[in-house]
Amino acid sequence: METSRSPGLPALRRERVLAEMAASGLETVVLSTPESVHYATGHRSLTATLHRGPAVAAVVTAARTVLVVPAGEAAAAEEALGGTGDLVTYGEFYFAHADGSVTSGDYPDLPSALGAVLPKTPAQKPAEKPAQKSALKPVRKPAVEWGGLTRPPAALDGAPAADEWIRTVRAVKLPGEQELLRKAARLAEDAIAAALDQAAAGVTERELAAVIAGAMAAGGGEPGFVVVTSGERSALSDAYPADRACRPGDLVRFDVGCRYQGYWSDVARTAVVGPPDERRRRFYEALAAGQEAEFVMAKPGVRACDVFAAAVRAVEAHGGPRPYRRRHVGHAIGLSVYETPVIEPADETVLRPGMVFSLETPYYELGWGGMMAEDAGVVTEHGFELFTRTDRGLRVIP
Amino acid sequence: METSRSPGLPALRRERVLAEMAASGLETVVLSTPESVHYATGHRSLTATLHRGPAVAAVVTAARTVLVVPAGEAAAAEEALGGTGDLVTYGEFYFAHADGSVTSGDYPDLPSALGAVLPKTPAQKPAEKPAQKSALKPVRKPAVEWGGLTRPPAALDGAPAADEWIRTVRAVKLPGEQELLRKAARLAEDAIAAALDQAAAGVTERELAAVIAGAMAAGGGEPGFVVVTSGERSALSDAYPADRACRPGDLVRFDVGCRYQGYWSDVARTAVVGPPDERRRRFYEALAAGQEAEFVMAKPGVRACDVFAAAVRAVEAHGGPRPYRRRHVGHAIGLSVYETPVIEPADETVLRPGMVFSLETPYYELGWGGMMAEDAGVVTEHGFELFTRTDRGLRVIP
Structure with a gap:
C-alpha cells in the first residue's frame, strides 16, 4: 500500500x-x-x-x-x-x-x-x-x-x-517529502471529485463532507479539515459544514486537507448547482487567471511578494472583484499546513527549487458566496510543477 | 443525516x-x-x-x-x-x-x-x-x-x-451532549468492527487503519486518532500504524477515536490472529474483569479513586499482571478527549449523574504485546450506562 x-x-x-x-x-x-x-x-x-x-x-x-x-x-x-x-x-x-x-x-x-x-x-x-x-x-x-x-x-x-x-x-522539501505532499494533494482532489460525483440539489453539506473525509481516509490519508459550504454559507471562509441542502443556483465551495504520513494537503474547488450567471462566471474566470499567474510566476529567483502582486493584478485585470483584497494568495505547505514563505506583500523570500506551495485566489462576498481553486505544487528549475491533475474550472452540478 | x-x-x-x-x-x-x-x-x-x-x-x-x-x-x-x-x-x-x-x-x-x-x-x-x-x-x-x-x-x-x-x-454532560458522545462512541466501535471483518494474516496495520478512518468519516465522524498495532508493536501504546502485516499468533490492538459535532470518542478492542495461548487468554480475562469492576463502581457518590482501586484489585485478583501498574484506568470525555475527573489514585472527585467516562484497563508488555478494551458510558442514578454495544472480548481472527 x-x-x-x-x-x-x-x-x-x-x-x-x-x-x-x-x-x-x-x-x-x-x-x-x-x-x-x-x-x-x-x-x-x-x-x-x-x-x-x-x-x-x-x-x-x-x-x-x-x-x-x-x-x-x-x-x-x-x-x-x-x-x-x-x-x-x-x-x-x-x-x-x-x-x-x-x-x-x-x-x-x-x-x-x-x-x-x-x-x-x-x-x-x-x-x-x-x-x-x-x-x-x-x-x-x-x-x-x-x-x-x-x-x-x-x-x-x-x-x-x-x-x-x-x-x-x-x-526546501527533499524529493521524498515532495512525493508525500503530492500523494496528500491527490487524495484531497480525488476526494472532492468523489463528492462532486454525488452532488445534487437536496444533498447536504455534511453528506458531501462525509464522502470527502471517507475517501481521503480510505486512501490512507488522515482528514484534517473538510470545509463544504453552499449558497450564502460558501462565503463563510473557515466554517464547518452544516445540514444545509444544496439548492439550484447555489455556489458550493470545497476546501479540504488531509495528512499523509504527516504531510499536509490543502486543495479547493468550487461548483455551482445549475448554470452559473454572468457575474459568477466572470469572477471565477478572473480568479482562475490570478491563480494561473501564480503558477507562471512561482519559479526560482522570484520573490514571494512578486507572486502576490502578479496574482492580484491578474484578478483585477480580468474583470474580477476590484479591488481584490487579500492578506495572502498562498503559503508553503509541509508537515504543517501553513508554512513559510507566504505569498503575501511583506514576504520578500526568493523562491528556490524544492519549495512546495498551495496557491489560491479565493473570494468571499457575504450574502452572495465564496469561490476559489487551490492547488499545490513544487518549484523546480523549470517552473512550478503542479501536484494536482483535476479540472480547476467552475464545475456545474446538473 | x-x-x-x-x-x-x-x-x-x-x-x-x-x-x-x-x-x-x-x-x-x-x-x-x-x-x-x-x-x-x-x-x-x-x-x-x-x-x-x-x-x-x-x-x-x-x-x-x-x-x-x-x-x-x-x-x-x-x-x-x-x-x-x-x-x-x-x-x-x-x-x-x-x-x-x-x-x-x-x-x-x-x-x-x-x-x-x-x-x-x-x-x-x-x-x-x-x-x-x-x-x-x-x-x-x-x-x-x-x-x-x-x-x-x-x-x-x-x-x-x-x-x-x-x-x-x-x-456533567447535558442530555444532548450525551447523545452526541454516544453517537461518537458507536461510530468508533462500528469502525473497529468493520476492520475486524477484514482482518486476516497478511493485512497491514495501515490497511486496517484506513478501513477504520474511512468508516468513521463516512458516518459523519472526524477521525481523531487511529491506533492499529500488531504483534510486538501492539505494546507500543501511543503509536501510528505501520506497514507491518498481521501474522498468525499476533495480538492486534485497536485504540481509536473520532469527533462527532465536536464531541470525542475513545474506544479500544483487541484481537488475536488464531487461537490465543493460555497467558493471553488469562491476562485478557483479568483485564476484562477490571473494566467490569469499573462499570459496577462508576455510580453517583463513588469517588474516582475508588473506581481506580476496584479496577486494579480485580485485574490482580483474576490472575492478570501483578502488580498491575497504571497511572489511570479511565478519564472523562467530552469536547476534549481527556477531561476531568480522571480515574486515578489522586482524584477524589465524587461521581455525579451525567458524567461521561471512557473506562479502560490496558496492559503493555514490551516484546510481548498490548491488550485492552475501552468503552464509554454515562453515570446515571441507576449506575453506569454503556454507550457501546459490541463484544468487548478478545476477538479471534481466523
Missing part, C-alpha cells in the same frame, strides 16, 4: 538538519514543535495531536540527537529513532517487561527532562580532561525553537531563537 | 454556564481554550484545529457574551452566535460586501482584541450616569481560563483562575 514511501526519508531529513547547522555555525539546536521534532528525529508524536501544550522536544548536535517524549510514547519513539539517537521520557506511564519489571518516565515533566539533557557549560564539564581541545572550546548557548515551549527550562534563558532558522530548513 | 442532533444544545450549554457562574458568585468569566469557547458560545473554531496557540476567546457575563475570533472566522462565528452575543475579530482577512466595501479584523491580534472587550473598572465607566446602582457596584477581576492564553492582556494581571471551574461545569 505504501509503495510511494521513501524509506530513507527520516535519515535524509536528519542529514539536512545537520548540514544546515554546520553551514549556520550552530553547534546545538533545541526543537520544540511536534512538526520540527518529527522532521529532525523521525518520531511523529501522537500525543501532540490530542493535547495542547508542549509534548515533545529534541536536542540536536552533530554528535547525537536526544529526543524527549511523554513516557507513553517511549516505545514508539524508540522504534522511530532506530538507534539514531537517545531517548529521555517524562511523566507517569507504565510499560511492563518480560522479567516482570515495570518502567515509567525518567523525569516528572518536559521542562525538567529537557533541562537535564541540555549540554553542560564548560565550567560544569568534568575537570579530569583539561588538556583536551574540546573542553577548551567555548560552548555557545543552543539555538532554540521557542514556538512549542510554554515553560522553557532555565538552562535556555537568553538563548537565541531558531524558529525562523528551522522554518527555512524545512521550506 | 443529523437526526440525533439536539437543536437547542448551544443554548442549553450557555444557560448552564450562566447558572454555574451565578451559583459560584462569578460576574465575568474569560474562556480561552477552543473547547470551552465552543461550549459557552456555540462557535467551534476551525482555525484552532490547524494552528497552535490561542485562536479564540470568550468573555461571558450574565448580560452578554463577547466572542473573539480570527477575522477569517468572523462570518462562521456570527452564524454560530445567532444574535446571542457580540463578535470582535482580529488579524487580517477580507470579506467583501454587496455594496463593494471590504471588512477585515477589528484588532491586530487576540491579546489586543481581548484587552479591548474586558469589562472596564468603575473609574473608567462613563461619568454621566453616576447615580446608577451598576456604576457603584464594585467590579471584580474576571475569573480566567488561563489554559489557552499564551499572551494574556495586561488587564487580566492577577485575575483568579477559572480553569478548574470550567472543567467542573463541563464535566
